[in-house]
Amino acid sequence: MSEQAVRLERGSHYDLDNLATFIAWSGFIVVVLIFVWILGEILVNGISVISWEFLTESPGNAGRSGGILPILVSTGVIVFICLAFALPMGVATAVYLNEYTLKDSRFAKFINISIDVLAAIPSIIYGLFGFVFFNNVLGFGFSLLSGGLTLACMVLPFVIRASIDGLKAVPDAYRESSTALAMSKSASLFYVIIPSAMPGIIAGFLLGIGRALAETAALLFTSGYVDRMPSGVMDSGRALSIHVYDLAMNVSGGDANAYGSAFVLIVVLLVVNSMAIYIGNKIQRRQLR
């Protein structure tokens, strides 16, 4: 091969390299731009609405004026109910799958596939299911309870996955040494394995909160959208994301408060997500050690 050919070949390698770098970078920049744009728009338009009154007053005039207190309360109650069911069930399922079933048994495989399928179902389907099952069959009607339980079903696969990942990250050496110390299986689970898997479980918890907060479709059918203060878990109430949707789509002149509500929602989500990332990093650091 002549010297020039070699140079040419090298040159084309460089070109390819440059192209790849360019594509990677432009992808990165587009993502960042979209993120900044959405965030910026909501922050800029929303921040002027935020005030103490906005957070502590009831909405008036279909949400055009007033604040979002009842909506915050409903949202809180729904998320609480959701996690109160999804967390224990999710962690228990994960412990069962990871610690008690044989790794490649048919049953474990079946449950694993079910979890993936459940995670892929669109939320509107969960909404329909919740409407049929919780509202009608169980007779909870439009209520925070129905909404919370429907969200629990929706969030469950994610909590299970995160908890399984947390449990998988616990080195087998812990199981060996606790067994060698004559600890019973349940004791080593409660005192060693689950505490060691806590970061993963908490990450699942936060992921659950994030998804529950962001949900609209599944709640429309189940917890309803009245914007008054709920009188209890059997009363219906409006979640934050539904409020944003309603103000933006159905109420003319509701834009300012829609931005304000979106602002609150985004801030909460950002806080929850960064906590999840922080804890996720912590897990990784521990695995490296």
Add this chain to the structure above:
Amino acid sequence: MELLDRRENVCEMHAESVFNDSSRFMFCIDKLCLCYGNNMIIENVSLNIPKNSVTSIIGPSGCGKTSFLCCLNRLTDLNESCCVTGEVKVGDENVYSSSVNLTEVRRKIGMLFQKPNLFPFSIWRNLELPLKHHGVRDKEVIRLKIQNVLQNVGLWEEVESRLHTPALSLSGGQQQRLCLARTLILEPEVILMDEPCSALDPMSTKKIEELIMELKGNYTIVIVTHNIAQAKRISDHVAFFWNHEGKGVLVEQGTADKIFNYPKHELTAAYVNSGA
């Protein structure tokens, strides 16, 4: 003179095999076989391990030494594909019989692993947890035991001021000694050690060896080691394993003197002299 010595040794050996008094032995292992799935890993090992002495298990990598050790406290249960046949008697109890009280057996048999495997909690919590699980509730008793056991492994001065910091922040050698402390705190009769020094520097290794020499009056120690010099330094008895067509077999066993100085089997001779 040397000849005489040798004759004495032979007599001793002979006496040992005839005088098969089971109360001298901590473990009586009979026709032990171990499979992972369909692979036989250990074939037909019969071995008696004497009380209050150090028995070394030596042999090339992959001949089933770790697996053998895991049979002694039935840690093999953790692996679903592992199946064991034969008998492992501790005292009068067969570890593998279904009626055995596993908690009691495992409490009697402590184990130290190749890599220090402390829990990701504080030093204190690592020692307190096994105690509490075995019913020691009194705070003062726990404190005394922890101090006592840390002094025994020579760690007290080093960690006294930071008992409540994460155990994983200790150095490797300190972690291994803490593992030993955690094992000792349950007052076992046997300590199984799987290459306890392989990840340690010579100084830490020396410390562990000194501890082994101190402990062997009161404990039965079974140690797997790749370090023949170490085996020579510390062991009273030696069992030599070999990988025969993919299966671990026991080639030769006996007192340290016999195995190292007068090996009967040529494999043994080659192996023990390869490191010297």
